[in-house]
Amino acid sequence: MQSRLKRTASLLTAFMMAMSSMALTACSDSGNTTEEETTTGQSEELAAENTDDSLYVNPDWSYGQVAIGGGGFVTGIISTCEPGLFYARTDVGGAYRWDNGAQKWISLSYEISEDDKGLLGIDGIAVDPQNAANVYLIAGTSYFSNAKTCIMVSHDYGAHFKQIDVSDKIKVHGNGMGRGNGERIAVDPNNSDIIYCGGRTGGMIRSTDGGETWESVASFPVNSTKNENGINIITFDGSKSADGKTTRIYAGVSESKTDNIYYSDDAGETWSVLPGIDEKAQKFMPQRFDLDSKGNLYVSYGNHEGPWNSAQGTLYKFNADAGTSEEIQVVNWTVGDIVIDPTNDDNMVLVTSEVWTEQPNGAFGDKFFRTTDGGETWENLDGKYTMSTNGMDWIYNAAIHWCSSLAMDSGDSNRILVNSGNGIFACDNIWDESPEFYFEAKGIEEVVPEDIVSYKDYPLVSAIGDYDGFTHEDIFSSGERHTRQIGSTTSIAIAALDHNIWVKVGGDESNQLLCYSTDGGKNWTDITNSPEEGKVYYKGKVALTADGSALIWSPSNSNFTYRTEDWGSTWEKVEGIIGSQGVYLIGDPVNKDYVYGCANSILYVSSDGGKSFKRKFDTMSTYKRLAVAPDIEGTVYIPGGGSGLLKTTDHGENITLVNGLKFCEAVGLGKPKNDGDPYVIYVWGTPKDSDVKGIYMSEDEGETWVRVNDDLHQFGGTGNGEFVVGDMNVYGRCYMSTVGLGIAYCDKNEK
Structure with missing residues (x-):
């Protein structure tokens, strides 16, 4: 059975990659590699990595998240060279890709293991400007997984990731202050093999082989900052290039009242302070960078890193060639981000961050402004736009707030997405007289289940x-x-x-x-x-x-x-x-x-x-929950950690060991297949020392155990709630808590 499932895994992986290549197409064949080399070659290499005998895929079950929609801080949204395609990152719930056909977000983080749950904190995301299939995450959470920091590398739109551990070089914290800044990782638009990344500590690192190996950029002058946000922004100016790579790179540092924006004109070999920064600009911290087609660098500023401690700020435009700067006086609050129309530099949208003004639904959140004359004049959209729930009615009284990221569809300049502390909002007519914002969080399940x-x-x-x-x-x-x-x-x-x-x-x-x-x-x-x-x-x-x-x-x-x-x-x-x-x-x-x-x-x-x-x-274990048998008095199941699964049928007077489990961290009961059968027991544990920790089920009071989840659906373990609970109405369905992926479910295909 096990070998059949492993062979199935290989076939499923190959099939998914083929479907991914059919459904989405790369954007450009420019640069140092052709589209075929970038997409096909890397996918074949990844397929080889992911179809070895160690991968276990369970075709008998389906997996997902209980539908709520949103419910957490989406910290960044990235548009791509492919029209309609976006990626998003969250502070505790991994990363997502927008599926334009299905009109929903697809989680890219189900396969994160319990040991690696800290990698659900995504501190930065980068997409190859030449090929949107190539996506890179900088992941880590300071209080999980021993603060492990990894670059997550995917060449198939996030269907699979390879972990590159860079903990010995830099550290990041996806749930840290300043998590809405960015992006701190970027791909060279003229050379897909070159990637730069800034750490919260450890300074700057780069890869010249598509993320496979990394080296420190010793010439960069800053390694860390007092607020532990470090190098928070990296941006390439693709119009400046030589020898097949971009020569001009900008980097922001999360500090104020000191040098905090640097640039390189020799592909990162040396760095200088950006010229033209005046005293007012320097008193703020850079939040995000945006480049127009003329090479002007727009910097969104706040007096702190955010997301909740910054109140003042402004917007500046810099030109490194001329050594000039200009304050764009829109607001004196923190500017979360701007987005520039890729077809017309004169069209820009700006969103504040941590401003509390009444919005159309009566909640209080951030403000939107737009310009069609290159920033000479700005229109306040207060009172002009509308908001709707888009079928997720629980959000009816929630604000668009903590905004720090705007993205515009590369194929439709009318469509923008904005992040918030509740999820993502979209607008498909931003240039109309009355823009209509709606909740675009279907598929994003970032809540933290407790019970x-x-x-x-x-x-x-x-x-x-x-x-x-x-x-x-x-x-x-x-x-x-x-x-x-x-x-x-x-x-x-x-x-x-x-x-x-x-x-x-x-x-x-x-x-x-x-x-x-x-x-x-x-x-x-x-x-x-x-x-x-x-x-x-x-x-x-x-x-x-x-x-x-x-x-x-x-x-x-x-x-x-x-x-x-x-x-x-x-x-x-x-x-x-x-x-x-x-x-x-x-x-x-x-x-x-x-x-x-x-x-x-x-x-x-x-x-x-x-x-x-x-x-x-x-039990001498650290278990947190008990399970009682419905309709049966006195029967309690007790997760005993290394003692396995324990049970009492007489109110605890006598405790017996349930067969077949070496380790049990959580237990729950669910509906049996047939009336009169024992309740199905679901556990988070291991039947044998050689087994992988995961969800297992028994339909015969522990005599036999079958694994429920698989290697592609680990959800980072049981998280804060530490529960695995069976459904009492649907046989073969159970639920698991997570650290930020919502309520995960496992559903047996054959009922």
């Missing part, structure tokens, strides 16, 4: 970082956002015997955001009374007893767990759980007297409705 609930004959309900949570009747259509919006929601519970009763929690140091619903999430009531007078508790985990008569809450900033039977009018301190914050809690689905908890490897059980708990078992 999820699946009951038989009931919608899928989730808790999400930043965006509350959603209810899904259909996981393939954008869900309905919770009506009580509290922002980041860390836990949600629904009473097993009365699905009308919900409770969820979020909040922060100044706000206790704990609320409940008694009508299935349609209406909510806040619980404002604190369990401890004068203290503000927040986040953590919540549970309800089976009938919803009692709420148990373990805040993330308290060493105690609390219980109430009157929705917080009165509280009692739970006995038996002390010194643990954010204890995972879940009620027995049948008996309201039993509640289970886990923290610091300890299994806790209450037999009095959550008033007191007893320690039942120490």
